[in-house]
Amino acid sequence: MSDQHSFETLAIHAGNTADPLTGAVVPPIYQVSTYKQDGVGGLRGGYEYSRSANPTRTALEENLAALEGGRRGLAFASGLAAEDCLLRTLLTPGDHVVIPNDAYGGTFRLFAKVASRWGVEFSVADTSDVSAVRAALTPRTKAIWVETPSNPLLGITDIAAVAGVARQAGARLVVDNTFASPYLQQPLSLGADVVVHSTTKYMGGHSDVVGGALVVSDPELAEELAYHQNAMGAVAGPFDAWLVLRGIKTLAVRMDRHDENATKVADLLTRHPKVTQVLYPGLPEHPGHEIAAKQMKAFGGMVSFRVSGGEEAAVEVCNRAKLFTLGESLGGVESLLEHPGRMTHASAAGSPLEVPADLVRLSVGIENADDLLADLTLALG
Numbered sequence: 147m148s149d150q151h152s153f154e155t156l157a158i159h160a161g162n163t164a165d166p167l168t169g170a171v172v173p174p175i176y177q178v179s180t181y182k183q184d185g186v187g188g189l190r191g192g193y194e195y196s197r198s199a200n201p202t203r204t205a206l207e208e209n210l211a212a213l214e215g216g217r218r219g220l221a222f223a224s225g226l227a228a229e230d231c232l233l234r235t236l237l238t239p240g241d242h243v244v245i246p247n248d249a250y251g252g253t254f255r256l257f258a259k260v261a262s263r264w265g266v267e268f269s270v271a272d273t274s275d276v277s278a279v280r281a282a283l284t285p286r287t288k289a290i291w292v293e294t295p296s297n298p299l300l301g302i303t304d305i306a307a308v309a310g311v312a313r314q315a316g317a318r319l320v321v322d323n324t325f326a327s328p329y330l331q332q333p334l335s336l337g338a339d340v341v342v343h344s345t346t347k348y349m350g351g352h353s354d355v356v357g358g359a360l361v362v363s364d365p366e367l368a369e370e371l372a373y374h375q376n377a378m379g380a381v382a383g384p385f386d387a388w389l390v391l392r393g394i395k396t397l398a399v400r401m402d403r404h405d406e407n408a409t410k411v412a413d414l415l416t417r418h419p420k421v422t423q424v425l426y427p428g429l430p431e432h433p434g435h436e437i438a439a440k441q442m443k444a445f446g447g448m449v450s451f452r453v454s455g456g457e458e459a460a461v462e463v464c465n466r467a468k469l470f471t472l473g474e475s476l477g478g479v480e481s482l483l484e485h486p487g488r489m490t491h492a493s494a495a496g497s498p499l500e501v502p503a504d505l506v507r508l509s510v511g512i513e514n515a516d517d518l519l520a521d522l523t524l525a526l527g
Contacts, residue, residue, distance in 0.1 A: 401446070402444070460485055
């Protein structure tokens with residue numbers, strides 16, 4: 147499908163060709179492991195075994211590439227499976243990576259507890275400070291890893307500026323675009339080499355599937371990643387791929403509502419006497435506001451805040467909420483809240499990525515905004 151179409155149109159149609167047998171407008175779920183060959187090596191459409199390729203997964207991968215403006219999309223069983231494949235494709239023992247001082251706890255665990263045992267070294271830097279990223283480089287740096295907005299402190303990194311640093315160093319720039327989604331931000335167009343997604347989140351959008359993705363523009367890197375995807379095998383199953391593909395069809399309209407509701411939530415929190423700090427890039431006082439406004443279409447549905455009274459007060463806010471569901475993950479149509487220090491980022495405790503104990507993270511859903519504001523007011527007491 148032409149990449150000249152609007153995002154909303156691509157989200158619905160890219161990769162979604164009508165079934166040639168029946169004319170079904172939704173791609174079938176090819177729940178199959180192997181395929182009949184027309185003679186030895188006579189593959190139909192290139193399909194021989196579903197670890198290597200599956201038509202439902204192909205539809206999703208084509209859609210992902212179109213939405214991120216990339217050459218190739220690859221779908222995985224989870225976001226961390228995508229990250230693991232990327233690390234083992236880009237790096238060898240002795241290589242070095244610069245990672246952010248604010249990132250998903252699972253990403254930090256992958257570097258600190260898994261990749262480090264394989265001989266990959268990493269340094270932590272505040273990626274919102276370009277000079278700090280440059281200072282963290284070594285002659286062995288092969289990748290710079292960025293989350294923007296970051297998890298859970300909603301930090302903003304200037305993708306184009308850090309892409310320039312990466313090019314000068316001969317390193318790849320990897321951007322985790324999970325919080326923004328391709329509707330709000332397209333890192334490849336700003337100079338990134340690889341985009342990472344947990345498709346579990348906004349792409350799926352309904353808290354009913356786990357998945358991950360990589361999108362790249364470089365054809366050689368695409369082939370290397372595809373080789374490792376097949377060799378390592380942590381691929382998205384056909385039903386999971388179908389669920390993500392279905393979720394993406396409504397991504398644009400959902401993200402508009404997430405952003406609208408999050409803006410109202412952030413405004414309420416800034417005026418509440420028990421809130422000491424609100425972290426949301428849509429606020430003019432946010433240190434990354436101007437950069438976010440430049441590289442994002444809107445500011446997204448994630449809001450974090452700190453409360454007076456410390457850790458126990460933050461935990462009590464989580465426990466008192468009724469409409470906001472206490473749970474990990476994010477990006478679904480329903481609103482979630484969590485205590486990162488004890489939940490999603492517990493693996494970062496004692497590290498440079500440790501999060502404040504008085505922090506609460508919200509994934510603002512698409513419910514009625516007045517209901518969400520009333521629930522937060524109740525939870526804050």
